[in-house]
Amino acid sequence: MDKKILILKGDGIGPEIMDQAIRILKNIGDTFGHSFHLTDGLIGGAAIDNANTPLPEATIQLAKDSDAVLLGAVGGPKWDHNPSDLRPERGLLGIRKSLDLYANLRPVKGFKTLTNASPLKPEIIEGSDLLIVRELTGGLYFGRPSERRENGEVVVDTLHYTKSEMIRIIKKAFESAQLRKKKLTSVDKANVLESSKLWREIVEAESKNYPDVTVEHVLVDACAMKLITSPKSFDTIVTENMFGDILSDEASVLTGSLGMLPSASLAESGVGLYEPAHGSAPDIAGQNIANPIAMILSTAMMLRHSFGLDTEAAAIEAAVETTVNQGFHTKDLHVENGTLVSTSEMTDHILKNLQTNE
Ligand SMILES: NC(=O)c1ccc[n+]([C@@H]2O[C@H](COP(=O)([O-])OP(=O)(O)OC[C@H]3O[C@@H](n4cnc5c(N)ncnc54)[C@H](O)[C@@H]3O)[C@@H](O)[C@H]2O)c1
Numbered sequence: 001m002d003k004k005i006l007i008l009k010g011d012g013i014g015p016e017i018m019d020q021a022i023r024i025l026k027n028i029g030d031t032f033g034h035s036f037h038l039t040d041g042l043i044g045g046a047a048i049d050n051a052n053t054p055l056p057e058a059t060i061q062l063a064k065d066s067d068a069v070l071l072g073a074v075g076g077p078k079w080d081h082n083p084s085d086l087r088p089e090r091g092l093l094g095i096r097k098s099l100d101l102y103a104n105l106r107p108v109k110g111f112k113t114l115t116n117a118s119p120l121k122p123e124i125i126e127g128s129d130l131l132i133v134r135e136l137t138g139g140l141y142f143g144r145p146s147e148r149r150e151n152g153e154v155v156v157d158t159l160h161y162t163k164s165e166m167i168r169i170i171k172k173a174f175e176s177a178q179l180r181k182k183k184l185t186s187v188d189k190a191n192v193l194e195s196s197k198l199w200r201e202i203v204e205a206e207s208k209n210y211p212d213v214t215v216e217h218v219l220v221d222a223c224a225m226k227l228i229t230s231p232k233s234f235d236t237i238v239t240e241n242m243f244g245d246i247l248s249d250e251a252s253v254l255t256g257s258l259g260m261l262p263s264a265s266l267a268e269s270g271v272g273l274y275e276p277a278h279g280s281a282p283d284i285a286g287q288n289i290a291n292p293i294a295m296i297l298s299t300a301m302m303l304r305h306s307f308g309l310d311t312e313a314a315a316i317e318a319a320v321e322t323t324v325n326q327g328f329h330t331k332d333l334h335v336e337n338g339t340l341v342s343t344s345e346m347t348d349h350i351l352k353n354l355q356t357n358e
């Protein structure tokens, strides 16, 4: 198979973890006889420094000309006080919107050996396995107006959704639930927000088209609590943009670290983008200590969702699991009697296990 992949390393730990994902990708290409053609592009702070914009037009064009996009992370203190159109995060929101990446899939599956790495009780989290389907191109992130008024005394952000934006993500979530344990939890704030009332009506209406899926509605505040008190009660969660952002970082605690959570951002048709759920982790950047697993598992998601390479994706996932079970862990994971390794050493072990599992 011949595929063109756009590599957007971004900022902070982005380049470090992406270099590890590329090592894995090269190994998969050699082993299974695929040619992955990698092109580098600029986004985020790196793009601001080089091209004075967080999302150069060239990056969007390169993405559209590719079969998939891999993204590290953007942002950092260097740009924190920039005006809002020159913030690295604008580049990320911009590419999501430009490619119409409305569906963000964030699987949260803990490894058995890491149950003690979480601050939560092992008996509560063991066996938890859920998928957060997050709407990614609407809501508060993109609503207009979003501005300061009256000399900064008043601020306005707008939560804006069209019905069709809600329908497509809710359908996507039902379809995802059908491929899993057929339980869908729709998360909203329908006791307060008009947008959530419409969201709930659509979920109810769509549920008639998916009679095999059990549906429940949970308010977002209660969901935040239940995620860490009874995570096994969830299968597929669907929610709007900002709720999904917050709940997915919270859910990462089930896996032991934010550095374990991959994601896929998908369009109705066209190129998909794959990135860890975490950020650029400026506090640990440049030290070769970041956990590369979220980035590596995002690469596996790319192979599966964009290229249909299920065997190759499963090989990566199995090698990661073996490595974790062997006790190798980066600094973010607290594993008793395990072996602390660096970012690149973690990848060395995953590569070794890829070879052994062949
Ligand atoms: N997709 C993205 O590019 C993305 C996502 C979230 C945040 N951000 C940006 O990243 C910057 C930093 O944000 P933040 O600190 O709130 O969130 P963050 O996710 O970067 O970091 C939160 C904490 O988790 C740790 N962490 C995150 N990923 C890790 C990994 N792979 N291995 C080990 N530890 C890891 C960090 O060290 C930090 O202590 C901000 O500019 C923010 O806007 C970008």
Ligand SMILES: CC(C)[C@H](C(=O)O)[C@@H](O)C(=O)O
Pocket (backbone or CB within 6 Å): 075, 089, 092, 093, 245, 277, 279
């Ligand atoms: C960096 C930020 C804009 C982004 C988001 O809120 O979507 C991040 O937190 C994420 O989860 O991908």
Ligand SMILES: [Mg+2]
Pocket (backbone or CB within 6 Å): 245, 246, 249, 277
């Ligand atoms: Mg986030």
